[in-house]
Amino acid sequence: MTSLATTEAEAPARAEPRRSGRLLMASAVAVLVAWVLVPIYLLVVNAFGSVAAVSAWPKSLVPEFDLSSLAFFANYAGVPRALLNSFLVAGLTMVMSIGLGAPAGYALARFRFPGANLFRLAVLMTRAFPLPLLALPLTVLFIRVGLDDTIIGLALVHTTLAMPFAVLIMASLFLSIPEELEEAAWTLGCSRLSAFRKVVLPLALPGIAAAGIFAFVISWNEVFAAAVLTIENKTLTAFLLQSLDVSPLPLKFAGGAVLIVPALLFLFAVRKYLFSLWGIANR
Amino acid sequence: MADIDIRQVAKRFGNHQALHAVNLTVADGEFVVLLGASGSGKTTLLRIVAGLEKASHGTVIIGGRRVDDLPPRRRGIAMVFQNYAVFPHMTVFDNIGFGLAMQKVPAAEIERRVRRVAELLHIEELLKRYSGQLSGGQRQRVAVARALAVEPAVLLMDEPLSNLDALLRLEMRAELKGVLQESRTTTIYVTHDQVEAMSLADRIAVMHEGRIVQAAPATEVYHHPATRFVGGFIGNPPMNFLPAEREGEGARVAGHLFRDAPAADAALLFGIRPEDLVPAGKGLAGRVRVVEPLGPHQLVTMDLAGHLFRVVLDNDLAVRPGETLTLAPRPGRVRWFDADSGVSLTQTTQPEPATGA
Helix, strand or coil, rough: CHHHHHHHHCCHHHHHHHHHHHHHHHHHHHHHHHHHHHHHHHHHHHCCCCCCHHHCCCCCCCCCCCCHHHHHHHHHCHHHHHHHHHHHHHHHHHHHHHHHHHHHHHHHCCCCCHHHHHHHHHHHHHHCCCCHHHHHHHHHHHHHHCCCCCHHHHHHHHHHHHHHHHHHHHHHHHHHHHHHHHHHHHHCCCCCHHHHHHHHHHHHHHHHHHHHHHHHHHHCCCHHHHHHHHHCCCCCCHHHHCCCCCCHHHHHHHHHHHHHHHHHHHHCCCCCCCCCCCCCCCC | CEEEEEEEEEEECCCCCEEEEEEEECCCEEEEECCCCCCHHHHHHHHHHCCCCCCEEEEEEEEECCCCCCHHHHHHHEEEEECCCCCCCHHHHHHHHHHHHHHHCHHHHHHHHHHHHHHHHCCCHHHHHHHHHHHHHHHHHHHHHHHHHHHHHHHEEEECCCCCCCHHHHHHHHHHHHHHHHHCEEEEEECCCHHHHHHHCCEEEECCCCEEEEEEHHHHHCCCCCCCHHHHHHCCCCCCCEECEECCEEEECCEEEECHHHHHHHHCCECCCCCCCEEEEEEEEEEEEEEEEEECEEEEEEEEEEEEEEEEEEEECCCCCCEEEEEEECCCEEEECCCCCCEEECCCCCCCCCCCC
């Protein structure tokens, strides 16, 4: 693709299909982008519209900037508490995902052990297991253990959901750090642990943070387990879901925006590490 | 400073026997090069000495101490890796001082020693830089400086020059030799480049299929290859080999009778270096195929009794393709091998070196 102009001049016969292919590609991209962005745009516009403008029709083309919907949302009974719960659960999920996922990812990246591939597959397969099937037994178990309706209980479930991604992201992350760097550290006086701390960790830190943020977002967006397992300590998603039919329109839009915007920003920040999940080098 | 004694070291990876009971001693201050093609086991042997790989069998003794169960950091070694392994998140200064910092050397002393090795390798101006801001040659210097800074008893180098371009490699080779001669550190150096091996080594250990086939000074390895493999592996172009028929006390090679063949019972193989032949009235006669002028010499490829035969001749001799050339070996340069086992049957004329295996 370095000299597109010359190749097209040399091969005029091939230029036409290539141009139409590019057109097809561009329109497909446009449709996909619109598919994602239009709902978000409407959501944000309505969230920042005044309470009156939200239900008005036709919409004015120029979006207004009015915090009254958000203010209404913030003052709605139960919202601050749900927001705090969401933060706590997502934060705990992040910590546990890193704490458990980093060693697992390191092992997958550095050690050859029998069943490594099976383990890799098993980690992914946990995502294939339908959560609704688990809902009832899990609830019963949680009630017995006393974990029902607690932040930590929900965080445990969310960690399970986030773990496959955390493990695989961090495995590819550790794989991208040359083993020779660790070996060099060993020959220079490091044990495996201190080599990890002084050489691997500083290099992996941005990626580990990204995996953590991804876990945070998964927990932040999760509805089903949150709705089933909590009653008093509802997270924001569960709270909104439950009050969907009784809450006024501005609340829905403001709630939706508050849920989506942080998740989007976080994912945008860590996108290159998410690509690494699929084996694309993250350098 | 320490000597190294490698005894019966073997290594097996699954079904693949990477090393077969290797023995090698390296004297205190000696520079030994492990030379071999890829897959010959040279890097595996080096990594076993370093402690990065565990031997399946055998013992490594460094400075009189068995190190088989010691991790790399307790062996008194330092290693230079093929791709340098300069820590990207540290400055050059911190890289070079890393080993000293791990030993809890006081900061002032670290500063002094880092400056000294940086000076030795001409990288004083780079101390504040990161590895991403360095060229390949500069990274190489940092890697060597980092290994020397800890003043190891044993220095291990794994193809340290192979990632550099040809010109830089030549320059670094000469410089490395100077630096290491000065430090007199016991060194094992792995390479597949025979020129590198010859130029650096006190002694070359030629490896082939997981065995050391010859460990001797460069000139001896070159002139007295212990096996047919060594003769064919070392030298460019390699040694010529021709089948020989025993005839009385001597042997007939391509129609010419050599009277001084060894009196062994085995079938004979005749070997001679391409530069050890001169045009003569009688001797080995063959048809010239290709003539390649190489500046000071010309490389003549000929067909000798159906065998490919290469000769390096002086430039002033006019040789044309198609003509017949008759060559006689220089006195004392013919080597005889056992045709079956490939082992040399010619007595070594040079005395065994004091450091010999």
